[in-house]
Amino acid sequence: MFDAVVCESINRLSRNPSVTFRVEEQLADEGVRLWAMDEPFEESFGSIVLRHVNVGLARGYLHELKVKSRQGIETAAKQGRHAGGKALYRYQFAQLPHPNPHKSEQGLKVKVLERDPATAPVVKMIFHDLVVNGLTITEIEKKLNSDLERYPPPQSPDPKRRTGLWGRSSVWEVLNNPKFTGHQVWNRRQRKRGGRLNPPEKWVWSDAPAHESLVSREMFDRANVTAIKRDNVTKAAEGHDEYPKHNYVLRSFLHCGICGLRMHGNVRRGRDGAYYKCELNRRQASLVPEDHPRTVYLREDGAGEKVVEFLSTHAFGPERVDALRDALATTAPGPTRLKPRSSVCAAR
Incomplete structure (x- = not known):
C-alpha cells in the first residue's frame, strides 16, 4: 500500500475534468492522496482552487488543440492537399x-x-x-x-x-x-x-x-x-416507414449456422416481435453453400432465451465448471487439455 500518487502536472493525468476528479475521488476513498509537482502538497483552500484552475486550463488547451487541428486540416483540404488516410480507389x-x-x-x-x-x-x-x-x-x-x-x-x-x-x-x-x-x-x-x-x-x-x-x-x-x-x-x-424503430440487443453477435455470415435485424410485416435473418440475395454466391435457403429467420426473443440459459448455466450457475467441461469436450477438435475439476476449482 502507498500513501500518495505523484504526477508531473495534473494535465498529465488527464485533460478531461470528469476523469481527473473521478480518479482523485477513487484514490481518496482508498486513503491515497493525488499530488502534482507544480501544486502544493498540503490541501488548503488555495491548493483546491489551484487544482481546479489547472484542470480547467488543461480542458481549455485540449479544446484549443482540437479547434486548431481541424482548422489546419480544413485549410489543407481547401488547398487540395491530401488530408490523410489510404489512397482513393483506382x-x-x-x-x-x-x-x-x-x-x-x-x-x-x-x-x-x-x-x-x-x-x-x-x-x-x-x-x-x-x-x-x-x-x-x-x-x-x-x-x-x-x-x-x-x-x-x-x-x-x-x-x-x-x-x-x-x-x-x-x-x-x-x-x-x-x-x-x-x-x-x-x-x-x-x-x-x-x-x-x-x-x-x-x-x-x-x-x-x-x-x-x-x-x-x-x-x-x-x-x-x-x-x-x-x-x-x-x-x-x-413499408419501411411503417416499422417502429427497434434496438436489436444481439446485433453483430449472431451468425448464420449454415453459411457462417453475420445475420441482421428485421421486423416482419404482420408478425409480432423482431427477427434476425440471413438473406441469400444479400450474400456473395461463392460464400454460401448450395443448400442455403433463400431466407433464414430467427426470432429475437428465442435467441435471447438461449443466451440467458447459457449464462445461467455456463457463466453463473453452480455447475458452470462441469457444464463448460462437457461443452468443450464435445466441441474441441482432438484431445482436450482440461485440468481435473479439483485443479480448476483451486485455480479460481
Missing part, C-alpha cells in the same frame, strides 16, 4: 515538392492522388451503368464480380474484412465518394456515432481540382440523386 499516391519554399528546400514533399490508368475505367463504368444504363446497385455488383481480374474490388485496410469480392456497400461507397470529381473533400464523416456521413452542406471542398477526375461533378450529382431515389422507392414499397 488512384495511387505521387510525391510532389512541398508548396512552402522553405520546406521544399529541406526536401519535404506532399502526397497527391494520381489515377491508375489500367483500372480507372472501372469507376467510370459504375457511374455510367447506374445513371445511363439504369442498372441497380445489385446488378452492378453482379457484373463486377463476374470478372474480378478486369474489375478488381477495393481492399479493406483490415485483412479480416477482405473477401476479394465486390459488395453492395463497396459499390455504394464508389458512387457516394465526391473525390472522384477531382476535388479534395474533407469532413464527409462524423468523428463520433460510428463515422456516419455528414450532410453534403458540411463537406469541405477544395477551391480548385486537386487531381485528375474520373467523373464530372454533374455525373456525380446525378448518380447520388438516382441512387437515393431508388432506395427511397424500395423502402416505400417494402
Whole structure:
C-alpha cells in the first residue's frame, strides 16, 4: 500500500475534468492522496482552487488543440492537399515538392492522388451503368464480380474484412465518394456515432481540382440523386416507414449456422416481435453453400432465451465448471487439455 500518487502536472493525468476528479475521488476513498509537482502538497483552500484552475486550463488547451487541428486540416483540404488516410480507389499516391519554399528546400514533399490508368475505367463504368444504363446497385455488383481480374474490388485496410469480392456497400461507397470529381473533400464523416456521413452542406471542398477526375461533378450529382431515389422507392414499397424503430440487443453477435455470415435485424410485416435473418440475395454466391435457403429467420426473443440459459448455466450457475467441461469436450477438435475439476476449482 502507498500513501500518495505523484504526477508531473495534473494535465498529465488527464485533460478531461470528469476523469481527473473521478480518479482523485477513487484514490481518496482508498486513503491515497493525488499530488502534482507544480501544486502544493498540503490541501488548503488555495491548493483546491489551484487544482481546479489547472484542470480547467488543461480542458481549455485540449479544446484549443482540437479547434486548431481541424482548422489546419480544413485549410489543407481547401488547398487540395491530401488530408490523410489510404489512397482513393483506382488512384495511387505521387510525391510532389512541398508548396512552402522553405520546406521544399529541406526536401519535404506532399502526397497527391494520381489515377491508375489500367483500372480507372472501372469507376467510370459504375457511374455510367447506374445513371445511363439504369442498372441497380445489385446488378452492378453482379457484373463486377463476374470478372474480378478486369474489375478488381477495393481492399479493406483490415485483412479480416477482405473477401476479394465486390459488395453492395463497396459499390455504394464508389458512387457516394465526391473525390472522384477531382476535388479534395474533407469532413464527409462524423468523428463520433460510428463515422456516419455528414450532410453534403458540411463537406469541405477544395477551391480548385486537386487531381485528375474520373467523373464530372454533374455525373456525380446525378448518380447520388438516382441512387437515393431508388432506395427511397424500395423502402416505400417494402413499408419501411411503417416499422417502429427497434434496438436489436444481439446485433453483430449472431451468425448464420449454415453459411457462417453475420445475420441482421428485421421486423416482419404482420408478425409480432423482431427477427434476425440471413438473406441469400444479400450474400456473395461463392460464400454460401448450395443448400442455403433463400431466407433464414430467427426470432429475437428465442435467441435471447438461449443466451440467458447459457449464462445461467455456463457463466453463473453452480455447475458452470462441469457444464463448460462437457461443452468443450464435445466441441474441441482432438484431445482436450482440461485440468481435473479439483485443479480448476483451486485455480479460481
